[in-house]
Amino acid sequence: MKAIVLKEAGGPEKASYTEVEKPAAGGWEIVVKLKNAALNRRDVFVTHGMYPGMKLPSVLGADGAGIVDSVGDGVESLRAGDEVIINPGLQWGEDIRFNSPKFHILGMPTDGTYAEYVKISCENVYKKPAYLTWEEAASIPLSALTAYRALMTRGELKKGETVFIPGIGSGVALFALQIAVAKGANVYVSSSSDEKIRRAVEMGASGGVNYRTDGWVKDLKSKIGGADLIIDGVGGEPFKDLIQVANAGGRIVNFGATAGTVPELVLPRVFFKHIDIRGTTMGSPQEFADMLMFFEEHEIRPVIDKRFSLADAVSAMKYMESGDSFGKIVLDI
Structure with a gap:
């Protein structure tokens, strides 16, 4: 599959559009065929090495939405073909007041969503709100x-x-x-x-x-x-x-x-x-579920500023650095 991989820090130019192995779902895991991903400033910070726990190489990207491609053993809540949105906050922990020491965000060190497929724990995958387009759904997770x-x-x-x-x-x-x-x-x-x-x-x-x-x-x-x-x-x-x-x-x-x-x-x-x-930073799984319910109740739609192809993700990150955007920057996959 194609993905945007960062092998060394040094800014967006160090990320490359390259071929990597498609992930396979293990126990309690889901592989999602991504329709869209969205940028966050965190992604740009990672390319500059300005983020705790740097571990490279890694596929960039936290936000994404797509279709379930395959599920691992133990997964009962979702099946292949389901339309889903991803919560990129991994291993929050039991206390809603603050995250656990194991908490980290998809997209480094765990391979992220600037790719054709992503593998993630089933507890981080939610049904996509039906009223949202793919690019809108992909724009929600981290920022919202x-x-x-x-x-x-x-x-x-x-x-x-x-x-x-x-x-x-x-x-x-x-x-x-x-x-x-x-x-x-x-x-x-x-x-x-x-x-x-x-x-x-x-x-x-x-x-x-x-x-x-x-x-x-x-x-x-x-x-x-x-x-x-x-x-x-x-x-x-x-x-x-x-x-x-x-x-x-x-x-x-x-x-x-x-x-x-x-x-x-x-x-x-x-x-x-x-x-x-x-x-505050990010949020717990319960808050992610509550946020999706709030969005559906009020039919809140993200503001989409600009769209780029996955292959042009470096240009998208440079555009984010310019500070000219109003709303989310989206990658079409």
């Missing part, structure tokens, strides 16, 4: 699960609350917007692009601000007063602005640090406002 847990489990989102999502345009941020709007929250966003803010408003956001403009924090607070819940994947210097935006007793849930570490955080600004800062 991250957003769902950040909002619902860690963020404890309630109807009518005000939510702020900085850096709108990424997969997680857009899913967070869609989930929060469906939950009945008042959602505000930020971006360096007025066009991305406009599109977010079309998707249900109540408004937004351009963080490149002077006084954007003051402008945002004049619009919303303050945020009950902030979903952040940026970190870095901008994180300190979130302390100002948060209401007293507010929650800030962080799932990433694309802008790096937070310098010189003034803790009194946190504890005098009684702010909770909570970390």
